[in-house]
Amino acid sequence: MALVFRTVAQLVGLLLSFLGWILSCLTTYLPQWKNLNLQLNEMENWTMGLWKTCVIQEQVGMQCKDFDSFLALPAELRISRVLMFLSNGFGVLGLLTSGFGLDYLRIGGRQRELKKWLMILGGILLWLSGITALIPVSWVAHTTVQEFWDKTIPDVVPRWEFGKALFVGWFAGFFLVIGGSLFNCAACSTQASPSFNHYTVAEIQDPWQNLEMKNTPLKI
Numbered sequence: 001m002a003l004v005f006r007t008v009a010q011l012v013g014l015l016l017s018f019l020g021w022i023l024s025c026l027t028t029y030l031p032q033w034k035n036l037n038l039q040l041n042e043m044e045n046w047t048m049g050l051w052k053t054c055v056i057q058e059q060v061g062m063q064c065k066d067f068d069s070f071l072a073l074p075a076e077l078r079i080s081r082v083l084m085f086l087s088n089g090f091g092v093l094g095l096l097t098s099g100f101g102l103d104y105l106r107i108g109g110r111q112r113e114l115k116k117w118l119m120i121l122g123g124i125l126l127w128l129s130g131i132t133a134l135i136p137v138s139w140v141a142h143t144t145v146q147e148f149w150d151k152t153i154p155d156v157v158p159r160w161e162f163g164k165a166l167f168v169g170w171f172a173g174f175f176l177v178i179g180g181s182l183f184n185c186a187a188c189s190t191q192a193s194p195s196f197n198h199y200t201v202a203e204i205q206d207p208w209q210n211l212e213m214k215n216t217p218l219k220i
Contacts (some may be wrong), residue, residue, distance in 0.1 A: 006189045010102055010119075013182030017098070017126050020175030021091035023168050024133045028084040031064060032163035033077075033140055047163060050081050076143050080136030090129035091176060098122025098183045119187040126180030130173045137169035 031049030038044050043058040054064040067073060070081075101119030141162060148159045 006186045009182045009186035013179045013186065016175045017095055017179030020130065020172045020179060021095060023172035023175065024087050024091055027137065027165050027169035027172055028088060030165035030168065033165045034144060034160040035163045036158050036160050038158055049165065050077055076139050080140060083132045083136045087129045087133040090125050090132060094122045094125030094129055094180065097125060116187050119183050123180040123183035126176050126183065130176030130180065133169055133176060134173035137166045141166050
C-alpha cells in the first residue's frame with residue numbers, strides 16, 4: 001500500500017509541479033495583471049502587466065507599449081518582476097532536482113538515500129517557487145482593492161480591477177506548493193522494507209541448505 005501511495009504521489013506531484021511552473025511563466029509575461037474599463041468609452045479597455053500596458057479597441061484591436069523605465073514603475077510591480085523571476089528559477093531547479101530522485105529513473109538506483117534527499121530538496125525548491133509566485137499576485141491584488149475603495153479618489157475616475165493574470169498566478173502558486181508537498185510526502189513514505197529482501201534471499205538459499213543436509217551422512 002505504501003508503494004502505491006509513493007508512486008501516485010510522485011506522478012501527481014510531477015504533473016502539478018510542471019503545470020504550476022508553466023502557469024508561473026505565463027503569469028510573468030501576461031499583460032492582464034490589471035484591467036481598466038472606461039465608462040465614457042465602453043469600446044476601449046486598458047490592461048497593465050509587469051512589462052507593458054495595452055489598450056484594446058473594438059476596431060483597431062490590441063496595441064501595447066512597453067514601460068519606459070523600470071524605476072518609474074510602482075513598487076509592487078518592480079518587486080513582482082524580481083519575485084516572478086525567482087519563482088521561475090526555483091521551479092526549474094525543483095523539477096530537475098526532484099526528477100533525479102524519482103523511482104522511475106534508474107540513475108543512482110542503488111543510492112536510495114541520495115534519491116530521497118534529492119526529492120526532498122526538490123520539494124522545498126518547489127515550495128519556494130510557489131510562495132514567490134503567490135506573494136506578487138496577492139500584493140498586486142491587495143493594492144488594487146485598496147485603490148478601488150479609496151474614498152479620496154473621485155467617483156468619476158476609473159478604477160483598476162483584477163486581471164486574468166492574477167488568477168493564473170494563484171493557480172500556479174497553489175499547484176507548485178501542492179506538488180512540492182507531494183514530493184516530500186513521497187520521499188518520507190516507507191520504502192521497500194529491507195527485511196523483505198532478507199527473507200527472499202533466505203528462501204532462495206533454503207533448497208541448497210536442505211540438499212546439503214540430505215547429502216550429509218548421519219552419524220550414529
